[in-house]
Amino acid sequence: MLIDTHSHIYLEQFDNDLDRVIKNAVEVGVEKIILPNINFDSIIKMQAVKLAYPLITELAIGLHPTSVNYNYKKSLNLIYNGFDIAEYVAIGEVGIDLYWDKTFIEQQKDAFDYQIELAKLYNIPIIIHSRNSFDDIIDVLKPHVSSGVKGVFHCFPGNSKQAKLVIDMGFYVGIGGILTYKNSNMPEVVENIPLEYILLETDAPYLSPVPKRGQRNEPAYVKYVAEMIARITATSYESVCKITRDNAKQVFAL
Numbered sequence: 001m002l003i004d005t006h007s008h009i010y011l012e013q014f015d016n017d018l019d020r021v022i023k024n025a026v027e028v029g030v031e032k033i034i035l036p037n038i039n040f041d042s043i044i045k046m047q048a049v050k051l052a053y054p055l056i057t058e059l060a061i062g063l064h065p066t067s068v069n070y071n072y073k074k075s076l077n078l079i080y081n082g083f084d085i086a087e088y089v090a091i092g093e094v095g096i097d098l099y100w101d102k103t104f105i106e107q108q109k110d111a112f113d114y115q116i117e118l119a120k121l122y123n124i125p126i127i128i129h130s131r132n133s134f135d136d137i138i139d140v141l142k143p144h145v146s147s148g149v150k151g152v153f154h155c156f157p158g159n160s161k162q163a164k165l166v167i168d169m170g171f172y173v174g175i176g177g178i179l180t181y182k183n184s185n186m187p188e189v190v191e192n193i194p195l196e197y198i199l200l201e202t203d204a205p206y207l208s209p210v211p212k213r214g215q216r217n218e219p220a221y222v223k224y225v226a227e228m229i230a231r232i233t234a235t236s237y238e239s240v241c242k243i244t245r246d247n248a249k250q251v252f253a254l
């Protein structure tokens, strides 16, 4: 049994064959797919997927850092006053993304901080999106750690040392298709942290693992990530699936 802890199967890339995609996932043993949110509009799309596939999907709610702009307070208000946070397994995805644009760095930090507070209030984990922003993320997150906020660094963007820092803060390391790419430093990261701190993810439709690299990603391909972790850590495929599944069940209270 596998859990894909990060999948955007509500996006238009899946409009024509989501049934097939869900079947493919079930066939390889995917038991749960967690859908992280992007902005106000995507919540409606996520909810439609949840209605159609209620047993295999779980939803997170949040404002993605690339959707943060001058109007972010209005966006946060629309999201969190429009929907019942108690119906979601996590706040996400939230964080800081300085890859494309640094214009809204202060707004991104403030939106991230605000959403961490909400996670604490509702006692649910956060799904962190971090891109070219690891130190900024830590700066915002650190003051909250003592109050018990937990979660995952999705598509973990760092090195082994940063992975250890994340683990020491009580967070999980999200590992996806990048692990299978040539020149990726993720094999070294995976070798240096216990499996007990790893969550599997696809980030579908993006970042498809080898041998599907370049194609649309889908939850079934999480098995290629599990296979690669098994190879790197000299662990059985079954153990990788079981341990990472237990991790996901624990952090998301599934």
Ligand SMILES: [Zn+2]
Pocket: 006, 008, 036, 093, 203
């Ligand atoms: Zn994502």
